[in-house]
Amino acid sequence: MTSRPPRPRERGIPEATVARLPVYLRALQALQDRGTLTVSSEALASAAGVNSAKLRKDLSHLGSYGTRGVGYEVEYLVYQISRELGLTQDWAVAIAGIGNLGRALANYGGFGTRGFRIAALLDADPAMVGQSVASLDVRHIDNLEDVVRSTGVSIGVITTPAASAQGVATRFVQAGVASILNFAPVVLNVPDGVDVRKVDLSIELQILAFHAQRRADGDGRDAERAGLELM
Amino acid sequence: MTSRPPRPRERGIPEATVARLPVYLRALQALQDRGTLTVSSEALASAAGVNSAKLRKDLSHLGSYGTRGVGYEVEYLVYQISRELGLTQDWAVAIAGIGNLGRALANYGGFGTRGFRIAALLDADPAMVGQSVASLDVRHIDNLEDVVRSTGVSIGVITTPAASAQGVATRFVQAGVASILNFAPVVLNVPDGVDVRKVDLSIELQILAFHAQRRADGDGRDAERAGLELM
DSSP: OOOOOOOOOTTTTOOOHHHHHHHHHHHHHHHHTOOOOOEEEHHHHHHSSSSSHHHHHHTTTTTTTOOOTBBHHHHHHHHHHHHHHHSSSSSSEEEOOOHHHHHHHHHHHGGGTTTTTEEEESSOOOOTTTTTTTEEEEGGGHHHHHHHHHHOOOEEEOOOOOOHHHHHHHHHHHOOOOEEESSSSOOOOTTOOEEEEEHHHHHHHHHHHHHHHHHHOOOOHHHHHHHHHHH | OOOOOOOOTTTTTOOOHHHHHHHHHHHHHHHTTOOOOEEHHHHHHHHSSSSSHHHHHHHTTTTOOOEEEEEEEEHHHHHHHHHHHHTOOEEEEEOOSSSSSHHHHHHHOOGGGGEEEEEEESSSOTTTTEEEEEEEEEEEEEGGGHHHHTTTEHHHHHHHHOHHHHHHHHHHHHTTTOOEESSSSSOOOOOTEEEEEEEHHHHHHHHHHHHHHHHHOHHHHHHHHHHHHHH
């Protein structure tokens, strides 16, 4: 963690820009891994799959404008975006529901490098409790409050069956967890001030189907352009 | 499948509207399950987590305006959105990479009800080939072309390790699959006209972290509003 003066543009970043910052960050980290020191807005935009005008606009919200003829300094831009997203902190994550999806997330390599630490795994099945998954012992869901407190969990991931998801969400909230990522196919009711993001894996397929249908209808040019914008 | 005249507004739907149609569809299907016949734009907007002006604008792109004092007919709107998304067709899906995530997707109940049929499972591990997962036999990835042809696969899902993903994508494309959903943490190179959507599970966490940081900074009102918009 670094100590710096408050960010001047802190409050004004559009939600759509926030959603693209992780995509820019991933592209920048790939450049960093290859030892690249500076990048033009065109090259970065292309790596991130957006047009360069949108990229420059997005980064201007962070107070980052690049240098004419040089572009952006990769290392500093990684730092700026990480700080903006809160990734210079360490976020402890608990996963509730250790079926196939919970296991896949527990073993997902992409979290650790981005400031997310899987701190706890919870399940209601006594046969699962005590098993080691991704070097963590699975704890019983009845210990949720203890586990959240002792491991400092601030983000809860729900990968339980639909019928259990609301109960788990309510317990997360009561234990003080105000950020929930929900994979269960159900809409969660949570109090104001709790941030829920819902991942519905079939939604991505539905958007693909929309474009595939357009192509099948002989409207290939439209689908192609849309595909490029989406990547 | 239903045969109807061509849709008049076919080409003009904004990409952001397309991305919200599956969310409206899910809310409508929940209403349908409860026997609801009509719904006001306010009630549907609230169930879908958007404001009602945006909802009405989105649905107007489908030529659906509702009836003053009555709202929308649930059943007809389900049909209109399903048709627009291409879900009145049957889409055969192949999953390549049958680790935890591939298994989770193969067993995911939400696909079948939305017109997606998991038609084939592929893996490179000989020990996995022939195993039964979600009532399908896992086939060797070397048979990809045969499997795509014999099962009519039009959407390929990649849940392989990062190092194998590009090779699998290239084989999908060569076998005629023009829609790819990629879970592997790598950017795929595909020819023009192939539609790739990338799912990065850490991106959702990063957006949650952004809002959690805002709340921690005492900017709770903003985070709350953003959370509502995102749901």
